[in-house]
Amino acid sequence: MAQDKNGDSSQEQPVEHPGRRSFFERFFKAVLGLWGAVFAGVVLYYVKAPSGLQAFEEKSMRVGPLSDLNVGEARFVAHE
DSSP: EEOTTSSSOOOOOOOOOOHHHHHHHHHHHHHHHHHHHHHHHHHHHHOOOOSSSSHHHHHHHOOOGGGGSSSTTTOOOOOO
């Protein structure tokens, strides 16, 4: 065993494969980046105003004044 200047004996450490480590680092960065992009898309979809919905006035139709409808009376109106 060789000793360094501090008196510690140096032992050879097993060589790790840098290719495997870098692959997993890149893989996890890609997965987390994809997850972040999907999360941001979901948040933006939730926040943005709905553009395809009709306004209340477009969904309602006029059938006459409310005073013409007496209590206990019902009318059926054909809606197209």
